Amino acid sequence: MLTFGGVMVYTAWGIRELGTTLTRLHTSLVPLPSMVAEVKSDLRRLSLVAGLNDRNSLLRAVDRLQKGDQTPQRLAQRLDKMRSRLERRDGSPEAQALLAHFQRLDSEYRAMDTQLKTFFRALEDGEDITVFRRPTRRAIAKLAREVEFFGLETSRALSRTIDVFEQDEDQLAWGAIFLATVATLLGLLITFLATRMLNPLRALREGVERVADGQYDTPVMTKANDELGLLATEFNRMAEAIRRRDAKLNEQQKTLLQREQLATVGRMSAQITHELRNPLSSIGLNSELMMEELAASQQTSSVDNARDLLMSITREVDRLKEITEEYLRFARLPVPEKSLVDLNHTAAELIDFFRSEMERAGVKMRLDPDPVPKPVEVDPNQVRAALINLIRNAKEAMAHGGHIVLRIRRVGDVVYVEVTDSGGGIQVDTQERLFEPFYSTKAQGTGLGLSMVKQIVDAHDGFIRVKSSPGQGTTFRLSFPTRISAEEDDV
Ligand SMILES: Nc1ncnc2c1ncn2[C@@H]1O[C@H](COP(=O)(O)OP(=O)(O)O)[C@@H](O)[C@H]1O
Ligand SMILES: [Mg+2]
Structure with a gap:
């Protein structure tokens, strides 16, 4: 985000710089060529008038110049305007460099102006003007050359400035592209690093949730070798310890429950066995005694029957005794x-x-x-x-x-x-x-x-x-x- 902000600020600043350059150009250099063209046409007009041979038409032309379209005054105004353009504080540096050329142009203008005024005065005073015509025309021509030269310098300066402007523009564009690329790469890198840093954290959080749900057997998998990796290892050890303790507690609880059950069963068995034992023994003993008695008496079939019955009683009593013995063994299991x-x-x-x-x-x-x-x-x-x-x-x-x-x-x-x-x-x-x-x-x-x-x-x-x-x-x-x-x- 910060990097993208930086790119934006850089681009905005560059565009503002370009805008300032453009405004400077517009207020100083750009209007100059058209001004030069106007000055040139003024000079052509003056030169034409100064070239007239016939005194009368010359007088008329001069009158038109001074009172009609006022070319000399306009020329002075135009040159003034040009100077002020060049001298502007907020103007382009190129314009200030042109000021030296303009100074020369200006002094030529003054010389020409003096010549022109002398020439016109002589004309009005009816003096012989042939002596003044040649120097005046030469002064105009000299000024025209100077203006031509200045115009050339101006357009050269203009194209130089435009070149620099274009270069700046290119630089800004490439700079912005470069910075944007760097910002994008940086963003990708940060995203990648953040994901890599967050992955073990996420695994850890899931592990914690699993343990909270009572699942201790899925360890947290992480490849991190730093503190997070260490934390995951410690966490896994903790989960394993909890799992083992849990299992042990479960086992102990089961054993405890069983033991309690067995103790109750044991007490009951002992009681029952104790109650059954004596009557059973006396039944068994009495049956055997009766069998002996019968054996001593007369052998009849009904006696045989009675003996069979007694034998089955004895067998059942023996089985009952066995069972009670087992109960007793169970109930009195020693240490x-x-x-x-x-x-x-x-x-x-x-x-x-x-x-x-x-x-x-x-x-x-x-x-x-x-x-x-x-x-x-x-x-x-x-x-x-x-x-x-x-x-x-x-x-x-x-x-x-x-x-x-x-x-x-x-x-x-x-x-x-x-x-x-x-x-x-x-x-x-x-x-x-x-x-x-x-x-x-x-x-x-x-x-x-x-x-x-x-x-x-x-x-x-x-x-x-x-x-x-x-x-x-x-x-x-x-x-x-x-x-x-x-x-x-x-x-
Ligand atoms: N070797 C075995 N094969 C098949 N079933 C068995 C075996 N041992 C034990 N059992 C089963 O376990 C039950 C409980 O056995 P036990 O506690 O010895 O009581 P009991 O033998 O009096 O039935 C038996 O009733 C029987 O169903
Ligand atoms: Mg058995």
Whole structure:
């Protein structure tokens, strides 16, 4: 804007200068050639009159000159006017330079004027004029030459001035074009620089808006290497820190909620189990006693029937006892008692433990041990209990037999155990609820198994992950840190 203002001021100033020159020319130099022409015609007239030979016609002509068109007085006036043009203060410098020439012309005029007056007086006085005629004519001719010369000088000065004027005009035009080009280039440069400066700012502002909307995962991209670039980097770090803290808080909140849920469930389970346990035991005990009594008495068919009924009562009571035991295990999950455990070894033991059960169910079990085993600090009983739950679930998912693989591996600071089955897999909506207490899709299920597994893993600062798609089998992975709380001290 400023540059364009400068161009405007420059152009306006130039035009004003040209205008002043033009006015000066107009008031001083321009009228001169026509004045010179008038003076010349006056002189021609005088010369003609002075050339007349006949005394009478000469007398008449002089009379006409002095009283009629008053040529001598007019000549004097015209020369006066020319001088005043040349002497004007606001006139062009060229006009002032011409003044020297005019001075010569003027003195010639005075000489001529004196001659002319003497000549006319002699004529009027009736003297012999032949002596005066020649010098008068010579004086007129001399003045005419001087006027001619002055006229030439005038037109020369005029054309010189016009040349300079044209040059000035050209200069002004080119100057204006040059300045306008410079201004345009400058404007483009400034626009370019401003855009480049504003780009990182805009990116930063968008980043701030995203963070305000809770999107922490799209960093601010900027190529700037200056303070703005630094600011963007710091801003990204801040957003990343907020994102991590957010995720951690979410996780903690979820865990807290689950823990609270589990605590309630645990208290309820303990209560119910406690209430059920004693009556169940006495029912079981009494049934067994009755069976012994019956065995001692007479063998009749109705007694046989009664014994069958009692046996089924005992079976049901046993199942109820099992369930209450599971509730109790769940409710009274103790704090882990950790020791260094080789998980390869634990898995091998479990395969032995399950051998006959799996054979009956038509399930083949296999161990894929860690080739470079490293002991982990865990509670061996709890990890065993967790794995037993996973293996039982796997078996139950394969009604017509299949495979179970136990895989142990170490990745960095984490050791994991995977239980993979070739069963029917888990539906997506079921996957979301797997770890809820009492969630079960089985007719006889308690829905406490996976909930307990999760509790155990949490108590070890570990993770549980499930990978399953319907019809493709399922893998549960338990991860245990070899260093306790390894992933917690980095935020
Ligand atoms: N290996 C598996 N394959 C398919 N479904 C599974 C598997 N493990 C768990 N589930 C599903 O998760 C539910 C919850 O399991 P769990 O908590 O052990 O309770 P329960 O075994 O008493 O049903 C099961 O009812 C079942 O639907
Ligand atoms: Mg189960």
